[in-house]
Amino acid sequence: MKPIPGTPPARVSELSRIGDRLSFVYTERSTIHRDANAVTVTDQRGVIHVPAATIGALVLGPGTRVTHQAMMLLADSGSTAVWVGEQGVRYYAHGRGLSRSSRWIEAQAAIVSNRNRRLAVARDMYGRRFPDEDVTGATMQQLRGREGARVKRAYRSAADAVGLDWSKRTYDSADFSSGDPVNQALSAATACLYGVVHAVVVALGCSPALGVVHTGHERSFVFDVADLYKTDSAIPVAFRIATSASADIPGDTRRAMRDEIHRQRLLQRCVQDIQSLLAEGDSSLVEDWDVIYLWDGSAGRVAGGTDYAAEVDVPW
Structure with missing residues (x-):
């Protein structure tokens, strides 16, 4: 089987916690791109680099263009992109968050x-x-x-x-x-x-x-x-x-x-x-869950990716 193309997503443990990040970065009338692990913001004044994993929310105002590579980096870093209107007071959409648990x-x-x-x-x-x-x-x-x-x-x-x-x-x-x-x-x-x-x-x-x-x-x-x-x-x-x-x-x-x-x-x-x-x-909720579980009904949840056929008599 051929490997899935592209860079694999980072593990949650490798990323900065949301509580340790910058609150937000606002930009308008600019182009958002990627340079290695940094988001670049380009406008008439020049280019600035912002490490993607340090951003809580990248707030995108009017006239902003975003490249595919930039959005890939933000998603991989667990940084949320928020699209807003003029003066930043009208919300339109947001991107993927950091958590991979439900x-x-x-x-x-x-x-x-x-x-x-x-x-x-x-x-x-x-x-x-x-x-x-x-x-x-x-x-x-x-x-x-x-x-x-x-x-x-x-x-x-x-x-x-x-x-x-x-x-x-x-x-x-x-x-x-x-x-x-x-x-x-x-x-x-x-x-x-x-x-x-x-x-x-x-x-x-x-x-x-x-x-x-x-x-x-x-x-x-x-x-x-x-x-x-x-x-x-x-x-x-x-x-x-x-x-x-x-x-x-x-x-x-x-x-x-x-x-x-x-x-x-x-x-x-x-x-x-x-x-x-x-x-x-419930202190168990604060534990890090980065695996897929199956709902059990009585036990609450059990591990996924396991063959449970031996637990029951299957008539077929």
Whole structure:
């Protein structure tokens, strides 16, 4: 038998963990190619090289062209490519993630399909935002009310910190430029946060669509997880940029978010939070699975690639 052509994919153990990578690299009006194990970004200013295995998400804006070799390298390195629109605030698609295991998406599906477990995880999510409050017996309606009040306080606090007269969050998803500076910055900041969280979600092998609190959207789980960090990262960054006399609000917001994500070690926190939420205390889920199992029904799973014919009497 002839060998499969092309370079074989790297083993997961050879790659950098998602929590140890750069958060995101944004580019627009450029050509993405490959040079050895680096992604090259070429525009009118020249060429830069970025080691593919260090990237969490390569965010591709308008006017970007990507070669086949570049996408092969990103896929092999477990780096997610995210295609976005103008100013980076409209999501279109994403590429392959790092995980080659189904354990987290199976745990996620089990939680979402069981009402009691879903409510318990939702309470856990909200409990992380209210560390001084007991949410053990809270209903979803009560939790939503507390969250709404918390976000309002976060907007007010961020506005007071920069001396801004804040009214409310308003934006037109079809017309970015119609918003005032703070709402433009908020849109750009949350888009960056969503992109990074999306990269972590798919890198772990979870489904972006299977949300616990949010539901019915292709990125429901991304919104769930991003809400854990929005008031501490995106909102203060956006208000700071909006009052800085910036001539490029989307660009300056992206750079400020990149620095804030690094400062808060948000990729590491995001990985840990997702795993602890979905594991629900089951330490076996955190083990590395890089093999194919068969569902057993009673034992849960058994090894694949094994001849089980001797276990039963086969009448044919």
